[in-house]
Amino acid sequence: MSNPQIEIQLIAALVAVSCAIPGVFLVLRKMALISDAISHSILPGIVLGFFITQDLNSPVLIILAAGTGIITVVLVERIQKTGLVKEDTAIGLVFPALFSIGVLLIAKNANDIHLDVDAVLLGELAFAPFDRFLLFGADLGPKAAWIMGVILLITLLLLYLFFKELKVSTFDVGLSSALGFSPAILHYGLMSVSSITVVGAFDAVGAILVVALMIAPAAAAYLLTADLKKMLWISVCFGVFAAISGYWLAHWLDASIAGSITTVLALVFLLVYFFAPNKGVLSVMYRQKQQRTEVSLLTFLLHLNNHQEEEERHINHLREHINWQQVKANTVVKLALDNNLISITNEVISLTQKGLSFTQAALEYIITNKDDKIEHLKDDFFLFRG
Amino acid sequence: MTQKIAIQVDDLTVAYNYKPVLWDIDLVIPQGVLMAIVGPNGAGKSTLIKAILGIIDPIAGSVAIYGEPYKKQRKLVAYVPQKGSVDWDFPTTALDVVMMGTYGSLGWIKRPGQKQKKAALEALEKVDMLSFKSRQISQLSGGQQQRIFLARALVQNASIYFMDEPFQGVDASTEIAIINILKELRKAGKTVVVVHHDLQTVPEYFDWVTFLNVKKIATGPVKDIFNDDNLTKTYGINYKVAVNK
Ligand SMILES: Nc1ncnc2c1ncn2[C@@H]1O[C@H](COP(=O)(O)OP(=O)(O)OP(=O)(O)O)[C@@H](O)[C@H]1O
Ligand SMILES: [Mg+2]
DSSP, rough: OOHHHHHHHHHHHHHHHHHHHHHHHHHHTHHHHHHHHHHTHHHHHHHHHHHHHOOOOOOHHHHHHHHHHHHHHHHHHHHHHHTTTTTHHHHHHHHHHHHHHHHHHHHTTTTTTTHHHHHHHHHGGGGGGGGGEEEETEEEHHHHHHHHHHHHHHHHHHHHHHHHHHHHHHHHHHHHHHHHHOOHHHHHHHHHHHHHHHHOOOOOOHHHHHHHHHHHHHHHHHHHHHHHHHHHHHHHHHHHHHHHHHHHHHHHHHHHHHHHHHHHHHHHHHHHHHOOOSSSSHHHHHHHHHHHHHHHHHHHHHHHHOSSSGGGBBBHHHHHIIIHHHHHHHHHHHHHTTTTSSSEEEEEEEOOHHHHHHHHHOOOOOOOOSSTTTTTTTOOOOOOOO | OOOOOEEEEEEEEEEEEEEEEEEEEEEEEEOOEEEEEEETTTTSHHHHHHTTTSSSOOOOEEEEEEOHHHHHHHHEEEEEEESSSOOSSSOOOOHHHHHTTHHHHHSSSOOHHHHHHHHEEEHHHHTOOOGGTBBBBBGOOOHHHHHHHHHHHHHOOOOOEEEETTTTTHHHHHHHHHHHHHHHHHHHTTTTEOOOOOOGGHHHHHHEEEEEEEEEEEEEHHHHHOOOHHHHHHHHOOOOHHOOO
């Protein structure tokens, strides 16, 4: 790997981590759309900041643009508070307005600035290493890496300090304010961090990738865990994974890096969506199928348990007695046989000792809901996991 | 009576949009009572609690907890919100939710440690939910969720408890378990304020009652003021049949 290659990946990874952290809270607060709004409506802030500073990477510009992000949030809330429109409508009203002001500003002053809308939306990671951070003539590396590094450090520090406050105010606004953790302060704090992250990252990676890096890792992590800390870790890992592998995908396809990273993010989310162990689509389908089979097996065993008369337990009569289709009956009988729950002599089925105790334990669980007797069965039986 | 006053509400008026949903409420709640707030849906019961706790700003009036504004007395107060006011799909466990009750005493920045965890486990034990401590909260039943919230309030170790419909959608045994815990709190000298809908059980569960319907209709000891007259004023229908059988 050449130096610029490493630097690009470093920048991408820094952006990914910086985005994933506020992203988790945005997703949990059902505010994913607001990141999209911020990423577009900062445009006028960037343009104005650029007029003043003549430097796309100046901290002043970042602060100004982040200010526009906050203004977006405030405007959205104000409009929403009137009760005349819903939040998504308010977002849809605010950010195109601000964005188009930015577009007009650029168009009117196109001669003076080398700034175009495409660059803001898509960014170009490949060029990021060319813009160096020079101090007393010494080259300290790409500017973007420094900017994102500082933003990430601030984000991590704030997360460390205010983790419990963010958690409680996201989970239960009422409790949070009753305990004295002002939800408004936390809300605007989160919005400020999100805005600064978006502004800091847009020049390197573009607004679209920023939004993708905020939302997709968090949305995927949400499906994988029921623990906020783990969700943060998983999001960060997904983000970094997408950043690095997206870079190599772009390298290999000779395509846009931001586009490739976004593609990887989409793929990661899809994979998780289908294959997540508990909430994934396939896992849910498998569990339901298993449960149906288990219910049939139990019905079958209970039937055997209830009927001593041979005629009721004759293999060819099962169909009429328990009202099953032949295929299902065969599956269930085979399952019971494989597990030594039943034995067949002269085409008459009986419960084995194991089958008998299993049936009685299950019966007791179903009736009393006490699960001590079936504790050891929980790993094999979905129905008993309670 | 020379009882200490736990909560005093003066001229409280609250509006969400234009029309006030609470009008000029005066209320004095003595220390050590187990009080029901009753009134029809939309009467402003939840709003009253939220205004007392500073969750919403009133347009007029004041609230004092032991003579001081709520902001100064936060640590003395615990609150169980009405169900559905939290995000049940939030990635967190029952134990973690109960731990949140300790955050108030920790203040900003400080993190919960072993002491807080121990308190949370004890509270879970008290509401008989210890075996569910690692369960994700969305996978609890409504009554179990209610118990978790009660545990969260218990762990706050407050002097005053506000509970917004703790019996909503819980079975008889859970209801009895909850009311017994509340009665224990009262015995320990705490003040407990409960939004309650089941008028039949008011005399049995509570010793103090407030009738509310946008305005305060009456407040006082159950044995003195829990009568058909006040019920009719509050609900606008004759309650004779319903309560006195
Ligand atoms: N966030 C809000 N914005 C606007 N109006 C509100 C809001 N919350 C409550 N209201 C209105 O204020 C009034 C009082 O509501 P509140 O929730 O206090 O009633 P409640 O007595 O607790 O009713 P319930 O028994 O149904 O819980 C109602 O008319 C309700 O429609
Ligand atoms: Mg209510």
